[in-house]
Amino acid sequence: MHPILKLVAQRLALGFLLLAAASVLIFVGTSILPGDVAQSILGQSATPEALANLRRELGLDQSAVSRYLSWVGGILHGDLGTALTNGRDIGESLGVRLGNTLFLAFWAALISVPLAIFLGLLAVRYKDRWPDRLISAVTLTTISIPEFMIGYLLIYWVAIRLGWFSSVSIINDSMSLGQKLNAIAIPVMVLTLVVLAHMMRMTRAAILNVMQSAYIETAELKGLPMLKIIRRHAFPNAIAPIVNVVMLNLAYLVVGVVVVEVVFAYPGMGQYLVDHVAKRDVPVVQACGLIFAAVYIALNLVADIVSILTNPRLRHPK
Amino acid sequence: MNDKLDYLSSRVTKGLMTRREFAGRAAALGFTAAAANAMLADKARAEGPVRGGTIKSGLSGGESTNTMDPALTASEVPLTNIRHWGETLLELTPDGQLDYRLAESAEASADAKTWAFKIRKGVEFSNGQTMTPDDVLKTMQRHSDENSQSGALGIMRGIESMKVDGDNFIVEMSTASADLPYLMTDYHLMIQPGGGIDNPGAGIGTGPYTIEFDEPGVRHGYKRRENYWDAENRGFAEFSEVYVLNDATARTAALQSGQVHMINRVEPKIADLLGRAPNITVESAAGPGHYVFIMHIDTAPFDNNDLRLALKYAINREEMVDKILRGYGTIGNDFPINSSYPLFDESIPQREFDLEKAAEHYKASGHDGSPIILRTADGAFPGAVDAAALFQQTAQAAGIPLEIKREPNDGYWTEVWNAQPFCASYWGGRPVQDQMYTTAYLSTADWNDTRWKRPEFDEMLLAARGEIDEAKRKEIYSKMAMMLRDEGGLILPMFNDYISGVSDSIGGWVEDSNGEFMSNKANIKCWVKA
Numbered sequence: 001m002h003p004i005l006k007l008v009a010q011r012l013a014l015g016f017l018l019l020a021a022a023s024v025l026i027f028v029g030t031s032i033l034p035g036d037v038a039q040s041i042l043g044q045s046a047t048p049e050a051l052a053n054l055r056r057e058l059g060l061d062q063s064a065v066s067r068y069l070s071w072v073g074g075i076l077h078g079d080l081g082t083a084l085t086n087g088r089d090i091g092e093s094l095g096v097r098l099g100n101t102l103f104l105a106f107w108a109a110l111i112s113v114p115l116a117i118f119l120g121l122l123a124v125r126y127k128d129r130w131p132d133r134l135i136s137a138v139t140l141t142t143i144s145i146p147e148f149m150i151g152y153l154l155i156y157w158v159a160i161r162l163g164w165f166s167s168v169s170i171i172n173d174s175m176s177l178g179q180k181l182n183a184i185a186i187p188v189m190v191l192t193l194v195v196l197a198h199m200m201r202m203t204r205a206a207i208l209n210v211m212q213s214a215y216i217e218t219a220e221l222k223g224l225p226m227l228k229i230i231r232r233h234a235f236p237n238a239i240a241p242i243v244n245v246v247m248l249n250l251a252y253l254v255v256g257v258v259v260v261e262v263v264f265a266y267p268g269m270g271q272y273l274v275d276h277v278a279k280r281d282v283p284v285v286q287a288c289g290l291i292f293a294a295v296y297i298a299l300n301l302v303a304d305i306v307s308i309l310t311n312p313r314l315r316h317p318k
Numbered sequence: 319m320n321d322k323l324d325y326l327s328s329r330v331t332k333g334l335m336t337r338r339e340f341a342g343r344a345a346a347l348g349f350t351a352a353a354a355n356a357m358l359a360d361k362a363r364a365e366g367p368v369r370g371g372t373i374k375s376g377l378s379g380g381e382s383t384n385t386m387d388p389a390l391t392a393s394e395v396p397l398t399n400i401r402h403w404g405e406t407l408l409e410l411t412p413d414g415q416l417d418y419r420l421a422e423s424a425e426a427s428a429d430a431k432t433w434a435f436k437i438r439k440g441v442e443f444s445n446g447q448t449m450t451p452d453d454v455l456k457t458m459q460r461h462s463d464e465n466s467q468s469g470a471l472g473i474m475r476g477i478e479s480m481k482v483d484g485d486n487f488i489v490e491m492s493t494a495s496a497d498l499p500y501l502m503t504d505y506h507l508m509i510q511p512g513g514g515i516d517n518p519g520a521g522i523g524t525g526p527y528t529i530e531f532d533e534p535g536v537r538h539g540y541k542r543r544e545n546y547w548d549a550e551n552r553g554f555a556e557f558s559e560v561y562v563l564n565d566a567t568a569r570t571a572a573l574q575s576g577q578v579h580m581i582n583r584v585e586p587k588i589a590d591l592l593g594r595a596p597n598i599t600v601e602s603a604a605g606p607g608h609y610v611f612i613m614h615i616d617t618a619p620f621d622n623n624d625l626r627l628a629l630k631y632a633i634n635r636e637e638m639v640d641k642i643l644r645g646y647g648t649i650g651n652d653f654p655i656n657s658s659y660p661l662f663d664e665s666i667p668q669r670e671f672d673l674e675k676a677a678e679h680y681k682a683s684g685h686d687g688s689p690i691i692l693r694t695a696d697g698a699f700p701g702a703v704d705a706a707a708l709f710q711q712t713a714q715a716a717g718i719p720l721e722i723k724r725e726p727n728d729g730y731w732t733e734v735w736n737a738q739p740f741c742a743s744y745w746g747g748r749p750v751q752d753q754m755y756t757t758a759y760l761s762t763a764d765w766n767d768t769r770w771k772r773p774e775f776d777e778m779l780l781a782a783r784g785e786i787d788e789a790k791r792k793e794i795y796s797k798m799a800m801m802l803r804d805e806g807g808l809i810l811p812m813f814n815d816y817i818s819g820v821s822d823s824i825g826g827w828v829e830d831s832n833g834e835f836m837s838n839k840a841n842i843k844c845w846v847k848a
Contacts, residue, residue, distance in 0.1 A: 039732045
């Protein structure tokens with residue numbers, strides 16, 4: 001077998017193993033949460049009879065192992081079960097939520113990834129001169145402000161004072177693409193500002209690292225222009241670490257945007273998960289956890305495979 | 319001069335001028351603010367409701383776990399939801415009187431044990447079926463079934479039997495109950511076809527709207543329906559939308575940027591600022607809700623009445639209302655009743671902040687000086703952590719070693735409230751005193767969160783329940799209040815107001831002391847000015 005194929009196959013197998021381990025952790029974690037779903041659904045106004053009735057109905061009286069097995073079995077058949085709290089099909093509600101989260105993450109990534117790489121290249125080109133310093137200062141400032149604060153500042157200026165975009169980002173199927181983009185404009189700005197610095201600085205560092213190499217010096221001595229050296233010789237060799245940090249940030253855009261979703265009332269996965277954690281709606285929490293784990297593992301797999309594929313030593317084995 | 323003011327006020331009601339501009343012009347013409355406001359209110363009434371348009375609210379208190387089943391309704395958004403499509407037999411008017419809705423009248427037998435509710439005729443459900451007394455009976459049976467998960471189960475427990483007799487729905491109580499019509503205003507008891515037994519979350523009822531879209535935790539939309547029986551008074555907007563905005567800043571921003579017309583739960587600390595924004599009015603209503611500290615009187619050291627009194631004297635109520643509620647509330651007197659209840663006794667003396675008395679009682683209690691642990695979390699009530707800190711400071715000044723333990727919001731109602739001996743909590747209040755006491759102070763009450771178990775108190779409660787003479791009832795309630803105030807495990811520093819933010823383009827807002835957001839009826843009772 002070709003060594004690249006073998007490595008990729010190994011990584012994929014490892015990914016599935018990790019996912020299986022994650023499912024056990026998620027199940028155990030949700031089982032030891034304090035309080036129980038029956039009490040949380042009925043809230044402060046629960047009577048003991050109502051509690052007992054609900055518990056029985058929800059199957060909370062069965063053993064943990066049998067509940068885990070039936071859960072995993074269901075997932076393998078594509079059935080995520082129904083939410084305990086409102087009896088809705090989890091797969092259906094989750095599909096809509098995941099779609100919304102991916103929609104927001106897609107547009108944030110579409111803007112932030114090229115922008116970060118471009119700014120990183122620019123910073124290398126003008127290393128230690130004012131464009132480099134300005135880019136670093138601005139991106140480090142925005143990453144240092146908590147995201148809810150950036151959100152509130154943008155709401156105040158862009159939504160209330162200027163009235164350009166809406167402050168509530170609730171989207172639904174009956175909206176046109178233009179209306180949806182208008183609705184998510186401010187959260188996309190917040191997310192871009194939050195992830196920009198990390199990716200930009202990693203790009204800058206990776207390229208500068210490559211720039212120390214002997215072959216770059218050769219290129220310089222040949223008299224090639226700086227931008228060309230960066231583009232043709234340095235950047236391709238820095239792809240692996242850049243892809244790594246980009247994937248890490250993409251994962252954040254999918255699984256880490258709870259705060260942004262709350263501030264803008266955006267109907268994504270994070271909000272959905274938080275509501276169900278608060279109500280101890282375990283099947284939903286488990287389903288969300290599993291999807292988040294899968295997203296993380298998949299994006300890391302992609303980063304790994306890209307590093308393998310871009311590694312000349314593996315591409316041209318001796 | 320008056321013509322000028324008349325002209326100006328009509329501009330306001332048509333939405334061509336803000337109330338603030340109007341007040342300024344009126345002052346320039348030599349009118350006081352009060353006179354100008356009264357003029358405006360008259361004008362608004364004379365202009366009458368406007369039909370059509372879309373009315374939008376941004377509300378806190380909704381989750382993606384919500385359902386339309388009235389039995390499971392517990393938070394603000396579901397409450398507003400079920401009011402759109404459903405109705406109860408009776409409701410309360412904004413000033414707390416009985417408002418006959420699906421019941422035309424309610425009559426008690428002489429011993430107040432048997433009640434006959436005459437059911438309104440010709441009222442249609444939104445599925446086209448005509449509502450019958452049988453639907454009422456089935457609904458009540460669903461909520462009183464011991465296997466039910468209904469939040470109304472507690473109040474249905476006193477019912478011995480129910481039946482239909484012609485146009486009447488008859489209820490027989492095991493003990494006398496002069497307040498039964500008030501209990502029937504409970505929002506869980508929405509009348510549904512066939513009692514809603516087959517599909518309780520279908521959203522079919524006798525209300526002014528039908529469900530257009532239902533996305534729990536995100537938004538809910540409603541369309542006005544043609545054959546609503548009381549279209550004169552409710553359901554003015556063609557469409558009504560509810561957006562779930564749990565984040566306080568998101569809610570305020572949505573109101574300010576005009577994406578919604580009304581919001582609930584304006585935080586006291588920003589209420590004055592928000593009121594200064596153009597085209598927005600902050601509306602507040604005093605209600606029966608109260609922010610409290612709860613002691614289990616059967617657990618040491620709270621089983622000592624001197625210690626309880628020491629803590630009660632050591633709390634600075636005025637400071638709490640000023641600092642925690644920013645004045646949007648009233649001080650409490652250590653029993654759960656205030657002037658929003660019928661038969662409230664104004665003459666009960668107010669307990670004052672008194673460090674000397676606190677120190678005396680603390681000394682008399684013989685407490686060993688070990689820390690007294692008070693558990694709190696912001697989920698108990700907004701500002702509970704700060705309120706506990708204030709309490710700690712004043713208690714320490716009286717020599718009482720109060721220690722604060724901050725708990726997570728998550729799981730607070732299961733792990734701390736009604737489980738730990740001393741904690742911060744919140745009660746939403748009830749329409750009548752009997753219900754409030756029955757819910758939390760009867761020896762056998764499910765939510766007796768102070769462990770108040772006094773046979774003589776129970777006897778008085780039952781006696782008051784069957785007493786038709788209001789003067790006598792008031793006297794009994796007064797005695798019960800004094801008893802709780804002086805011996806109970808409840809420290810009640812303040813009653814909170816309901817604060818909402820309302821756009822000037824909304825007409826028909828009234829102050830309603832029964833519950834938040836016009837008792838959750840703002841969407842169905844207000845209108846959008848054209």
